[in-house]
Every structure is written in C-alpha cells, then in structure tokens.
Amino acid sequence: MHLLVVGLSHHTAPVELREQLTFHSCDANSPLRALMALPSVAEGLILSTCNRVELYAVSHDPVEAGRQLRGLLSAQRQEGGLQLDPHLYELADAAAIRHLFRVASSLDSMVLGEPQILGQLKSAYAAANACGCAGPILHRLLPRAFATAKRVRSETAIAQHAVSVSYAAVELARRIFGDLAGRTVMIIGAGKMCELAARHLVTQQVGTTLVTNRTLERARQLAARIGGRAVAFEQFPYHLHQADIVLTSTAAGGVLLTCEQLEQVIRQRRNRAMFLIDIAVPRNIDPAANRIDNLYLYDIDDLQGVIAANRQQRRKAADKAEDIVDQEVERFSRWLRTLEVKPLIVALHRQMEELRRQELARTLAGLSHLSEDDRQAIEAMSRSLVNKVLHQPITVIKAMGHEKAGELYLETARRLFRLEPEAGPGLADTRDKEDGVP
Template identity: 55%
Template sequence: MNILVVGLSHKTAPVEIREKVAFAPTAMEKPLRRMLALPAVTEGVIVSTCNRVELYATSRDVEAATAQLKRFLAEYHGLAADVLAPHLYDLSGPDAIRHVFRVASSLDSMVIGEPQILGQIKTAYGYACDYKTSGVILNRFLHKAFSVAKRVRTETQIASNAVSVSFAAVELARKIFDTLTDKTVLLIGAGEMCELAARHFVTNGVAQVLVTNRTYERAVKLAQEFNGKPILFENFADNLHRVDIVLASTGAPNYVLHQRQVEEVIKQRRHKPMFFIDIAVPRDIDPKINDVDNCYLYDVDDLQGVVQSNLKERHKEAKKAEAIVEEEIGQFHQWMSGLDVVPTIVALRKRFDEIRQAELEKTFANLKDLDGKERQAIEAMAQAIINKALHQPITVLKSAQNNAAGDGYVEALRTLFNLPPVAGENAETERAKIDEM
C-alpha cells in the first residue's frame, strides 16, 4: 500500500488558480465521497486552505491513482486538465510522507512556523473521519503528522519570533514593559493594521484599549470589538497621560503627535515609560520623540527589521525541524512497509497450509489402513517440511521490511504464489501471528 499526495500550493500556483480549485469547508461530503469512489483510491482526505489544495490518498497502484486524482481535481471544479496540470505536484511513498510532515510542521508554509496550517489539516482530517473516507493508514499517518508537528514546536523555536509587523510591535512592547496586563493602549486610526495590532495586544492581556479616529463612528465601532473606549480625535492628546502604548496608523499627511506634546505628557506621568509604534507612511509620529527620556519609538522600518531578523532565526530553527521530520519519516515508513510484509507472510503460510491439507487428504484416501499414530506421524512430517521450506523466505521478508528490498520481495512472492490481496486493516492483528512463526 502506498500513500500519495496530489495538489498545488502558493509555490506552484497563483491565487487565481488556487481559488478555482478550493473546496468549500462546509461542503466536504460530496468531494470526499467522489474521491473515494475513484477505482484506484482506497482512502482519502482533502486539505483546502487559501495557500494550498492537497489530496491525501492511499492506493496499491500509484500511477493509476495519481492520474485519477488529477483528473478528479480538474473535473470536479470544471477546469481543463491541461490548464491545471502545470501547477500540480504529485508525490508517493517516503516523498509523500516527508511532504505532509513538513506541511503539518509549517515548514512548507508561506511564513515558516505559522500555526494555522496544523489546525486546518486537523479540520480536514475531521471531515474525512465524519464521512469515513480515511482508514487505518491515513488515520495513523495523520496522527503521526500531528505528533511530528508537536515535536517541532516543542523541540525548536520555530514559532517563537514574531514575523508580522503587528505582532512584532507586541513583542517589543513586552520587552519594554515585561508584562502588558496593567497597560493601556491608544490606537490612533481605526484601519486594518490598527485592528490587527489591537487583537494581538488584547490576546496578550492589555488592561484597556482606547481608540481615536477622525471619523468618530469608526472609532466607536472598533472600540466595541475590544470592549474599549472611543475618544474624539481632537481630544486624544488630553488622554495621553493615561496611556502606556500608542499605536498610530492614519492617512494624515503630517505628524499627528509631536515632541513637545510628549515631553509634557512624560512629566505628567512622572517619567513612567511610553512606547510609540508608528506604522503609517507617511509617518504619524515625530521621530524626535525618540529623544525624550523614557520614550521608545519604532516606525514601520524598525519593525520590518525586527521581522526580518526573526525570519532568519526561524530559518535557523527550521534546520532542526527538518532533522526531526527525517527521523520520523523512517519510523513511519517502517510501519508502512510492515503493512504489506505482515499480510504477505500470513497469506504465504495459508497457501502452503492449503497445499499441505490437500495432499494429506489424497494420501490418507489411498492409505486407509493407517492407525492414529501413523496418521499423526505423516501430518507432523508434512508440517515440518512446510516449516522448513518457509523458514528462510519468512526470515528474509521480516528482515527486509525495514529497507527498500522489502517491497520487491513482497511483490515477487505475491506473483510467484498468486497470493490474494490482504487488506492493510488486518496487518495489526496479524503481527501477533507472525511473531510466533
């Protein structure tokens, strides 16, 4: 049995292609059942995010299953196969295992270390479980992928450094103040960047959020989202003495906050520190504020520098994560190999036992005068011959299941002795039988 991946991502397809093959997360039953109905596919999971669409499947015929999955992806979304084909990748065996482990560990993400992808794969797997399109192999495979991702997060620092401007601002604030639980944040502006930064600050426990904007209604609306307080734009300077962190992002052509204002505020605050974040272009905050004692000002370039530095750190940690992935691939591939080796050994023994039984029946039919002891002696001899004949091939097959030769031996034995296919689901229960041989 083989694991396959067919899909596309931000690395191989532009957004206008990705959006055409995206699956609606609330309507996964139909595509999952159609995927499982493909002749060469035995199990299936569909992962669909804004940056990737991937089909995870199992099959005994890699070539046929790959072709069918590609055709399914195009036909389901009404696309011409030749339009989609240049953007698709397909992987099988250890390459497929490696790919999914890397994806779950966020090593293949647009932003290395981002946490969302693991949750998205878990959601996709949940749908497959609901509609019973995953089986013993994909169940174990994806649980292993989840545990690999957990190892990567606990044993490396891949997700510990901020790689967005808004979150970098929060990290810097935490370095300045140690804790944010008793701090007040003032947002000057109510646009997307301010909103995103506010979410990060609230998540990290700030005590209060104040919002000011030239359009007061917008300030009211954003303040409501964070249980904050709106302030009239013309009055925000009068509230600065209450504020520990100021984040500005407006469309003003000139500074909205000047050095002289902040000097007065710092005196009112008895020189308690203030942190200013200016993510506007053109800038909202006079850079001379950085010269005021106990005032710390970062503009968008400063924050981008922090982000780039953190990205470099994440890439260093990614090397450690890759080593974890490689270690886990070997362990899982060994289990996968055993899925075919174990049933093959059982089927081989069964075939030889059928031959033994048939020949004993013929022999005893022609030797009707045999007593019980003589019959037992002949049965024991036949069993001993079978055991001796099978000892070497079973020993070789068992030892080869941990390396590439195992697959070749399995196929050879199944062909030579015309062994019937044995479902992978039986492999776990059959291991106990093999251990006794």
C-alpha cells in the first residue's frame, strides 16, 4: 500500500493559478466523491487553502494513482491561461509522509510557524472522515501528523516570536510593561492593521480600549468588534493621558501628535511609562518624542527590525523541528512497512497448509490399516513439521518488515514461494498497535 500526494502551493504556483483550483467548503463533498471514484484510490483527502491545493491518496498502484490525481486536478480547474502540469508536485511514500508532517507543523507555510494550517488540515480530515474517504492508513496518518505538529510547537520556539507587524507591536508592549492585563489602550485609526493589533492586545486582557477615527461611525464599528469605546477624533488628545499603549495608523498624511503635546501628556501621567506604536506612513507621531523620558516610541521600521530578528529565531527553531519530523516520518514509515508483512505471512501459511493437507490425504489413503490414534499422530507430526519449517522464514520476514530494506526481503519471499497475498485483509487489525500513537 502506498501514500501519494499531488498538488501545488505558493512555492510552485502563482495565486492566479491557485485560485482556479480552490475547493470551497460548501461543495467539498463533490470533489471528495470524485477523488474516491478514481479506480486506483482506496482512501483520499483534499487539503485546499489560499496557499495550497493537495490531493492525498492511498493506493496499490502509485503510478496510475498519480496519473488519475493529475487528471482530477485538471478537471476541477477553471479556464485559465497558465499550464497546470509544470506547477504540480508529486510525492510518494516516505516523501509524501514527510511533506504532510511538514505542512501540519507549518514548516512549509508562507509564514513559518503560523498556526492556521493545522486547523485547516484538521477540517480536511474531518470532511474526509465524514464522507467515508478515510480508511485505516489515513486514520493512522492524520493523527500522527497532528501529534508531530504538537511536538514541534511544544519542543521548539517556532511559534514564539512575532512575525507580523500587528503582533510584533504587542510583543514590544509586553517587553516594556510585562503583563498587559488592565492596561488602557488607545487605537488611532480604524484600518485593518489597527484592528489586527487591537485584537491581539485584547487577547492579553487589557483594560479599557479607546478607538478614534476621523469617521466616528468607523470608530464605533471597530470598538463594537473588539469590546472597546469610541472617542470623537477631535476629542482624543484629551484622553491621551489615560492610555498606557497608543497605536496609530491613519492616512492623515502628517503629524497628529507633536513632541510638545506628548511632553505634556507624560507630565499628566506623572512620568508613568507610555508606549506608542506609529505604523503609519507617513508617520503620525513626531519622531523627536523618543527623547522624552518614560515614553517609548516605535515606528514601522522598528517593528520590521523586530520581525526580521524573530524570523531568524524561527528559522533556527525550524532546524530542530525538521529533526522531529524526521523522527516521526521514520516511525510512521516503519509501521507502514509492517502492513505488507501480515498478508504475506497469511498467504505463506495458507499455501503450506494446503500442501500439508494434500500430502497427508494422499499418504493416509494408502494406510487404511492405521488406527484413528495413529492417523491423528501423523497429522500432528505434519503440522509440527510445517511450523518448524516456517519458523525461521517468518521470523526473518517479521524482522525485516521494520527495516528500510525490508521490501527486498518481502519480494524475495513472494518469488521464492510464488505468493500473491491480498493487500486488503489485515489492515484494520493493525490500527492502534503502535505504542503511543492515538
């Protein structure tokens, strides 16, 4: 049994091609049914996000399955000018397992360490499970992928350093104040960047959040979404002294807060620390304000510097994460190799038992004078002889089933004994026998 993945991602295809292959969640069942209708596919799963579309399949014939999966992707594609095939990748067996584990662990993501892909993969697995597309191998593979992602997050620092502007602002605020619980926040502007930063701050259990914008209604809408309070734009300077953290990103096109204004604010605060993040371009806060004691001002370039340093930290953590993935790939590959062993042993036993019965019947037919006890003794001896003859070959087959070179031994055994084991029986019985795998 083989695992195969065919797909494309932000690494291999531009967005104008990726968007032609997006499988919307509302019609996910139809593509899944089409996947399972392919003759070479025994189990299947579709992972479709803005950055990747991937078809996962379990098959006896990976070559034919690969051809059929490419055909399915072509059939699902909307009309477009770009050729599909040059942008597709195809991976099988250990390479496919490694790819899935890296995807789950966000090592293959556009933003290294981002958490969204794991949730998207879990949703894809749930959809495949609900449609009956997941079988014994996918039921083992996907939980192992989730467990690998959990190990990567718990044993490395890959997700501990902010790599977005909005979250980098929160990280800097925590460096200054430590615990942000109860701190008063002022958001100047109601754009996307302000909202993202505000949402991150709210998760830190900040206290009052004041929102102001030139259009009061937009300020009210944002305040409602984050549980804050809107302030008229003309009035916000009178509330500045209340704010421990100020974030500004407006299209005002000039300075909203001068150094002199902020000196007065710090006096009103009796020199209590104040943190200002100016992510507007052009800047909204006079850079000279940085000379004021207990006032910490950062602009977009400062945040980008933090992000660059954090990306470097994530890349270092990724090296350790890759080691974890390698360990888990070998663990799962070892289990997968054992799936070939049981059908082979069953077929070998069946063949030897049939030969034993034939020879026993032929022998006993010429020994009609023997008593029933003698007949049973001869039959017991024949069973014992077969078991002894098979003991060493089966011991070696079982041992080599765990080794990377095991397929060579299995194929040798098939040829020596002319065996054609069925691949289906026994798969379900192998679930839950690997220590520690849910």
